[in-house]
Amino acid sequence: MNGNYFKIARIAKQDIYQFIKNTGESLIDYHFSSYLNYYLKRYNIKILEHHFSCRKIEGLTLINEDGVSFSYEKYNSTEKQNFTMCHELGHFVLGHSGKCFTELRGKSDSVKEREANIFSATVLMPDIVLLSKIFYRQDSFQRVKADLVVSCEALIYRLVNLFVNLLLDSRDKVYQVVYHYYHGNNQYILDYFRMVKEKIIKEYQEVSGDVFIKIKQKLLVCGFIASDQIPGLLDDKFRKELEMNLPNVKTWIEYNFGKTIGYAWLTNQMTKQEARNRAKRIILLSD
Known part of the structure; x- marks a missing residue:
């Protein structure tokens, strides 16, 4: 047995x-x-x-x-x-x-x-x-x-x-x-x-989880995710792979006040400008 x-x-x-x-x-x-x-x-x-x-x-x-x-x-x-x-x-x-x-x-x-x-x-x-x-x-x-x-x-x-x-x-x-x-x-x-x-x-x-599935699950809940939760979003190659795996997802990177944040959003839930504004708020509120 x-x-x-x-x-x-x-x-x-x-x-x-x-x-x-x-x-x-x-x-x-x-x-x-x-x-x-x-x-x-x-x-x-x-x-x-x-x-x-x-x-x-x-x-x-x-x-x-x-x-x-x-x-x-x-x-x-x-x-x-x-x-x-x-x-x-x-x-x-x-x-x-x-x-x-x-x-x-x-x-x-x-x-x-x-x-x-x-x-x-x-x-x-x-x-x-x-x-x-x-x-x-x-x-x-x-x-x-x-x-x-x-x-x-x-x-x-x-x-x-x-x-x-x-x-x-x-x-x-x-x-x-x-x-x-x-x-x-x-x-x-x-x-x-x-x-x-x-x-x-x-x-x-x-046991390793599938990071793309994890991102998809989070995006389905709130439509936006940033590198403070998924550090891989700071990497250009990772962001390109993400867009290839999830067609309705777009990614970008924002620089401000000497800080950098990578982020992704669902295109059917928010515009590029709305996603950018959200990323800027995260930078402003970070230590």
Whole structure:
């Protein structure tokens, strides 16, 4: 299981970490919904509800000529629905072969279903987010559960798997540590995080975001960005590459009072003069 766990967790972390870096998402305030919505919008994936009287089918993924759709049991808790949506997304992102995937209630022997479970747990509760919340901010179990909108069972299972696979400790020993944390004693889990934090941080730092996507995200919000946020905008070559990658973006550089600022703006949101005036204000207000 360890080898498969590491493989799927690595894929999930690579994808979610890159998304976090591209969008500037806060680690402390992280919630999976922005990541899920990105995929739903990009691939026009439909989210549907279903209900079967037997309540045995938690989730479904259908892929056909009409597109891709995910569905979840409408009478399940919000926490379970969240897990199901990320589970179904896992089938899609992991590229599982097939046109229909069914998540059944209870434990599954299917390799694809287990992989989708690992993906879902990692996306809902990324290592770096758990480290930020539990080790650095020292949030309680209940607060982490509430912030990430996951079930008690899911958070316990995630923490146990995290430490079993990173520390190679016995599952029983790790469970006791998580059990203490669940009941309000965080001493032991802080010790565990202290042992793995460098590894978690290194994994996060090794993932590089796409700076052009990051700029695009910021421009979509405010229409303007300057080199005080993206230092690369001071470089002529970088600005030319940016304009080539983002056709509706223009860049310029402004000199004033012995200071220099590079900037970019969305041409459909402001004029060149408006962007220049904004850059001048930044220079005037800078120390």
